[in-house]
Amino acid sequence: MSYTIESARSIFSNTQVADAVPATTAMFDQLNIDDQLAFLWYAYTELGRTITPAAPGKANLQLMEGIFNQIKQMSHEEQTQLMRDLATNADTPISRSYAYFGVNAKLGFWWQLGEWMKEGIVAPMPAGYQMSSQVKAVLEAVQKLDPGQQITVLRNTVVDMGFDPASASKKEAEVINFTFPRTSQSPQFTIEGVTEPTVIKYIEAMNADNVEAAVALFASNGALQPPFQKPIVGRPAISAYLRDEGQGLVMKPTKGISETIEDGYTQHKITGTVETPWFGGNVGMNIAWRFLLDPQGQIYFVAIDLLASPKELLNLTRG
Ligand code: EQ3
Numbered sequence: 295m296s297y298t299i300e301s302a303r304s305i306f307s308n309t310q311v312a313d314a315v316p317a318t319t320a321m322f323d324q325l326n327i328d329d330q331l332a333f334l335w336y337a338y339t340e341l342g343r344t345i346t347p348a349a350p351g352k353a354n355l356q357l358m359e360g361i362f363n364q365i366k367q368m369s370h371e372e373q374t375q376l377m378r379d380l381a382t383n384a385d386t387p388i389s390r391s392y393a394y395f396g397v398n399a400k401l402g403f404w405w406q407l408g409e410w411m412k413e414g415i416v417a418p419m420p421a422g423y424q425m426s427s428q429v430k431a432v433l434e435a436v437q438k439l440d441p442g443q444q445i446t447v448l449r450n451t452v453v454d455m456g457f458d459p460a461s462a463s464k465k466e467a468e469v470i471n472f473t474f475p476r477t478s479q480s481p482q483f484t485i486e487g488v489t490e491p492t493v494i495k496y497i498e499a500m501n502a503d504n505v506e507a508a509v510a511l512f513a514s515n516g517a518l519q520p521p522f523q524k525p526i527v528g529r530p531a532i533s534a535y536l537r538d539e540g541q542g543l544v545m546k547p548t549k550g551i552s553e554t555i556e557d558g559y560t561q562h563k564i565t566g567t568v569e570t571p572w573f574g575g576n577v578g579m580n581i582a583w584r585f586l587l588d589p590q591g592q593i594y595f596v597a598i599d600l601l602a603s604p605k606e607l608l609n610l611t612r613g
Contacts (some may be wrong), residue, residue, distance in 0.1 A: 295441065296557065297559065297586060297594060297595070299419055299517045299525050299527060299579070300591070301533055302517070302523065302586045302594060302595035303380045303454065303499065303519065303597065305396070305561050305584050305586055305595075305597075306561070306563045306582075306584045306612060307609075308609065308611065308612075309563070309582055309584065309599055310522075310601065310602040310603070310606050310609065311345065311521070311522075311599045311600060311601060311602060312322045312439075312442075312443045312446070312600045312601060312602050312604065314435075314438070314439055314443060314445055314602070315439070315443050315446050315450070315521075315522065315600060317435075317575070318432065318435045318436055318439065318447050318449065318523055319447055319450050320478040321431070321432045321435055322432055322447070322451055324428075325428055325429065325432060327378050327381050327382055328378070328542075329426055329428055329429045330381050330425075330451070331378070332419065332423065332425065332429055333429045333432050333433060334448070334451060334558065335408075335411070335419050335513075336346055336425070336429070336433055337433065337436055337444075337447075337448055338408055338448065338605055341444055341445060341448060342405075342408065342443075343539050344573055344576040344577060345405070345440075345572055345573060346571070346572065346573060346574040346576070349405075349474070349571055349572045349573075349574075350401075350402040350405050350406065350472075350475070351402075351403060351472065351474070351475075352474075353399075353473075354399070354402055354441055354472040355402060357399065358395075358399065358402070358403060358406075358470065358603055359471050359536055361388055361391060361403075362481065364388070365388075365407070365410075366410075366415060366416075367418065367518070369417075370417035371417075371450070373416050373417040374417045376469055377417075378405070379425075379457075380392055380455040380456055381455055383455065383456060383457050383458075384455075384457060385457045386457065389455075389456050389457040390456070390457050390458075391455040392455065392456035392457075393457055393458035394469055395456075395470045396469050396470060396472065396539070397449070397453055397467070397469040397474060397536040397538055397539050397540065398471070398472035398474075398538070398539070398541070398572075399469075399470040399471065399472050400452050400453060400455070401449065401452055401572065402472055407566075417605060440580070440603070440604075441576075441577045441598065442577055442578065442579030442580055442600065443602070445570070445572070445573060445577055445579075446455060446521070446600060447474075453532075465568055469538065471537060471538055471541075472541070473541060473542075474503075474541050474542025474571040476502075476503065476542065480498065480501040480502050480545060481501055481502075481503075481545070483545070483546055483547055483548070483566070484548075485497075485499065485547045485548065485549065485550045485566075486548060486549045486550070487549055487550045487551050487566050487610070488551070488552050488562055488564055489552070489554070490548035490552055490560065490585075490587070490591075491591070492511050492585075492591050492592070492593060493562050493564065493583075493585055493587075495507070495511055496508055496511050496593065496596075497545050497547055499545060500536075500540060500545055501543075501544065502537060503540075503541055503542065505533055505536045505537050505540065506533075508536060508540075509533045509536065510529075511590070511592065511593050512529055512532060512592060512593045512594075513588050513590070513592040513593060513594050514527070514529060515527065516528075516532070516585070516593050516594050516595065516596075517532075517594070517595050517596075518532045518535065518536075518593075518595075518596050518597075518598070519595070519596070519597040519598065520539070520598055521599055521600040522600070525595070525597075541571070542568060542570070542571035543568055543571070544568065544569040544574075545566065545568050545572075545581075546566045546568070546569070546578075547564045547565065547566035547583070548566040548607070549564065549565050549566070549607070549608070549610060550563060550564030550565065550610065551561055551563050551564075551610040551611075551612075553612065558587060558588075558589030559586060559587065559588060559589060559594070560586075560587045560591075561584070561585065561586050561612075562583075562584075562585040562587070562598060563582060563583070563584050563585075563610055564583050564585075565580070565581065565582045565583075565601070565606070565609075565610070566607070567579060567580060567581065567607075568581045579601070580600070580601040580604055580606065580607055581584060581599065581600060581601065582597075582598075582601055582606070582607075583596055583597070583598055583599075584596065584597040584599065
């Protein structure tokens, strides 16, 4: 039997992923625009407290200085309109620039606006604002999630903002990417039950921000499937994706299982936690990597899943 990317997606198919994340994001999408912005404010005032203060980085924020200067010169009404425009994907110059930010630049942009809202430099939440019952319902849904799932909901909302006329034609050079310098050495890890060198080299490369080394482990037609997304196929696309979203992550896999299947293919499921540079050790996301290696030991497919519960870290059966 030979594999297709589509058939590879169902290896270890009994893995329980955090479906509550897309469900809660869908609830958020139903809110009207002012309720969306209010929800984000309240969610952020709770979750934002655990953001590592150094995370956005002065050098990174400088990349957006031009836009920040424009925003600071706007009236509060104009600033509020800007935030609405971003959230409604309206076609405005700033909304277009935003679409060319990498994911972490988008988060950093909002982080700065949030700080300025606290200081009154950017329009704060109106005094006397009364939360609608819809906002309350989404906040309650978010409170039920584990912290790794909560920050994923928050991140998804920010990623979907801005006006992007042709995302497919985005060139890597045009994207503003943040970098997260590592303050400590690469984390040490041992994966109980897995000795496959490709898997170990992948984690080592990612923990050292060595995207080139990580991408070289993929077959030329290989694919990487991020949580709740479709597979990204081919080395150039995987490389662009990892440069944008894979930087500064600390991956701590702990357990796994390896199996030889047909025609020399092997499959490996490993579980553990992943930390983003935004929250550092304050939030450990429960993650599974499902690898399918071809007979040459190259990565034909890897799915990264955000798990439904910590119990899923122990689910290493084939399913
Ligand atoms: C200003 C305010 C508060 C109000 C305004 O009305 C609207 C908004 C939007 C506001 C601001 C909100 C802010 C500042 C929100 C900030 C949220 C942050 C910093 C969230 C960060 C989340 C990061 C996450 C969930 C990262 C997850 C990464 C993972 C799971 C990576 C996994 C990977 C692995 C393990 C691999 O092996 C390779 C690929 C991949 C990258 C997928």
